[in-house]
Amino acid sequence: MAVYKRTYKSFTGILTPEWSRLLVIPRYAWASLFQQRFLTILYVLCFFYPLGAALVIYLNSNLDFLRQYIPIRQGGLLQIDGMFFFTFTGVQATLAFILTAFIGPGLMSPDLMHNALPLYFCRPLTRTQYIAGKMLVLTGLLSAITWVPGLLLFLLQASLAPVEWFKTNYWIAGSIVGGFLLWIVLISLMALALSAWVRWKVIAGALMLVVLFVGAGLSQMIKEVMRSDWGQYLDIVSNMTRVWMQMYGVQAEHPLSLEESVMALAAFSALFLLLISQKVKPFEVVRG
Amino acid sequence: MTSPPVIELEQLTVRLGNREILKGLTGQLKARTIGLLGPNGAGKSTLIQTLLGFIQPTSGTARILGHDIRSERSAVHGLVGYMPENDSFISHMSAVGFVRYMAELSGLPAEAALERAHEALFYVGLGEARYRKLGDYSLGMKQMAKLAQAIVHGPKLVILDEPTNGLDPAARVRMVKLIQEMRDSGSVNLVLCSHLLKDVEETCEEVLILKGGRLVHVSNLAEERRMNKRFLELETQGSRNGFLDAAREIGCECADLGNGRVKLVLGDGVEVKEIYRLAGERDLQLRRLSHRRDSLEDIFLRAMENND
Numbered sequence: 001m002a003v004y005k006r007t008y009k010s011f012t013g014i015l016t017p018e019w020s021r022l023l024v025i026p027r028y029a030w031a032s033l034f035q036q037r038f039l040t041i042l043y044v045l046c047f048f049y050p051l052g053a054a055l056v057i058y059l060n061s062n063l064d065f066l067r068q069y070i071p072i073r074q075g076g077l078l079q080i081d082g083m084f085f086f087t088f089t090g091v092q093a094t095l096a097f098i099l100t101a102f103i104g105p106g107l108m109s110p111d112l113m114h115n116a117l118p119l120y121f122c123r124p125l126t127r128t129q130y131i132a133g134k135m136l137v138l139t140g141l142l143s144a145i146t147w148v149p150g151l152l153l154f155l156l157q158a159s160l161a162p163v164e165w166f167k168t169n170y171w172i173a174g175s176i177v178g179g180f181l182l183w184i185v186l187i188s189l190m191a192l193a194l195s196a197w198v199r200w201k202v203i204a205g206a207l208m209l210v211v212l213f214v215g216a217g218l219s220q221m222i223k224e225v226m227r228s229d230w231g232q233y234l235d236i237v238s239n240m241t242r243v244w245m246q247m248y249g250v251q252a253e254h255p256l257s258l259e260e261s262v263m264a265l266a267a268f269s270a271l272f273l274l275l276i277s278q279k280v281k282p283f284e285v286v287r288g
Numbered sequence: 289m290t291s292p293p294v295i296e297l298e299q300l301t302v303r304l305g306n307r308e309i310l311k312g313l314t315g316q317l318k319a320r321t322i323g324l325l326g327p328n329g330a331g332k333s334t335l336i337q338t339l340l341g342f343i344q345p346t347s348g349t350a351r352i353l354g355h356d357i358r359s360e361r362s363a364v365h366g367l368v369g370y371m372p373e374n375d376s377f378i379s380h381m382s383a384v385g386f387v388r389y390m391a392e393l394s395g396l397p398a399e400a401a402l403e404r405a406h407e408a409l410f411y412v413g414l415g416e417a418r419y420r421k422l423g424d425y426s427l428g429m430k431q432m433a434k435l436a437q438a439i440v441h442g443p444k445l446v447i448l449d450e451p452t453n454g455l456d457p458a459a460r461v462r463m464v465k466l467i468q469e470m471r472d473s474g475s476v477n478l479v480l481c482s483h484l485l486k487d488v489e490e491t492c493e494e495v496l497i498l499k500g501g502r503l504v505h506v507s508n509l510a511e512e513r514r515m516n517k518r519f520l521e522l523e524t525q526g527s528r529n530g531f532l533d534a535a536r537e538i539g540c541e542c543a544d545l546g547n548g549r550v551k552l553v554l555g556d557g558v559e560v561k562e563i564y565r566l567a568g569e570r571d572l573q574l575r576r577l578s579h580r581r582d583s584l585e586d587i588f589l590r591a592m593e594n595n596d
């Protein structure tokens with residue numbers, strides 16, 4: 001319809017499939033996020049460590065070239081194994097968390113601030129799809145700086161190292177994907193929960209750090225005062241590290257068993273989901 | 289094949305907490321524009337939210353254009369456009385971005401969504417301001433933007449909750465005109481929830497009046513207006529006996545109220561000029577002849593009084 005023909009008209013074209021509509025949410029969110037220069041720079045910075053790691057893997061497989069310039073011991077530059085990817089996971093997970101603290105709080109709060117949820121839910125879009133769409137904003141962005149480069153590093157190493165390396169370490173690929181996805185889901189849920197409950201972006205971002213550090217602090221306090229390890233359940237990072245240690249085959253002391261850490265993380269995820277579902281409603285009943 | 293009613297209520301009951309908000313509503317609404325009336329707390333907004341699937345009925349059900357709100361929620365949402373009463377927008381988005389976003393969420397492909405977002409914003413009169421952020425809009429402009437997002441995907445039914453809320457007189461007239469235009473386009477049904485009887489009277493063909501969660505009156509305004517035109521009140525001077533008999537003979541119902549006053553309901557096919565003719569033939573002076581003016585306010589007040 002031309003602009004000058006101003007009249008009401010039904011839409012007679014073909015509609016997009018219903019399942020695809022939740023993808024509209026991340027598409028618009030990404031477009032909006034990358035208009036912010038600071039976030040774009042931060043996002044680009046997140047790729048520096050994987051690039052450095054790729055360089056290390058390459059050089060480690062081309063020691064003869066390096067030996068021309070620096071003396072290198074017989075065993076090689078460093079060993080590319082579970083521990084290498086465990087360290088990689090730790091660094092990228094930290095960057096992912098920082099990125100989430102900046103992006104996450106702005107995902108739901110603008111919708112809640114001006115009561116936009118009824119506009120979503122009066123359309124063929126369910127609450128689950130809405131939350132999944134918002135989750136996709138973070139999982140998409142974070143995947144690109146975590147398990148995707150991790151997997152590329154693994155493939156790079158597998159292509160450069162003798163085939164025996166792959167035969168011994170093929171399971172690392174699963175650990176990279178699984179370990180990062182667990183972290184991404186956990187911090188995405190945390191960000192959305194805080195975004196839903198705290199409408200000021202800056203405060204919600206700060207609260208993410210608080211949740212992380214207060215948990216660790218409380219855990220340490222309980223340990224010192226009560227001589228008990230149960231405070232460790234409150235430390236999200238410690239629990240996640242315990243799971244990663246198991247996944248990457250890293251042997252180190254940890255006060256909690258794998259099962260206990262998994263349970264703690266599951267409880268945190270359930271809590272965050274509950275908080276989200278409490279707020280993501282098309283309307284609030286005011287009980288008089 | 290007859291088209292299904294726009295809204296069909298079947299013992300619709302909604303309970304929130306310990307309070308029963310809607311109490312077994314039953315009825316059919318078929319007109320192109322339906323007004324939803326009632327005093328504060330009557331359950332108008334709850335009914336709208338139930339029809340939209342935001343609230344689950346405790347018992348009973350409702351159908352929108354033949355689709356059950358319980359079992360065919362997605363289909364219902366595909367047919368409906370909704371303009372909420374309160375502020376509902378995303379402040380950091382431009383109007384065109386916001387309306388396009390909403391269109392895409394309704395299932396329009398990206399290009400069509402953009403085209404229709406421009407069209408919808410021009411249609412509601414925000415064409416020149418469509419690139420401004422919604423957060424910077426005035427109240428009237430926000431109302432228009434809400435209307436644009438409600439119609440951008442070309443729904444079959446548009447639900448407007450207090451569309452003229454907070455508008456200045458000029459903006460109110462513009463909004464009412466838009467609603468009338470949509471009604472007259474013939475391609476959309478409208479449900480207008482308002483406490484302003486004038487808005488409903490100017491735009492709606494059928495009204496549903498709620499009170500205390502009960503449906504107290506359903507009225508076809510067009511029918512009422514037709515009926516009103518057939519209802520006359522006369523003030524006469526002179527003998528009326530022959531006149532009343534003659535009027536009855538041509539099919540009118542008459543009542544002599546005394547003091548020269550007569551109430552008269554015109555029979556089918558009888559025009560007012562027939563009454564003038566009968567009076568003239570009998571030298572009866574008609575000092576005054578008026579149609580009954582049963583305004584929506586009268587209907588509303590009667591519905592309220594009858595159900596006290």
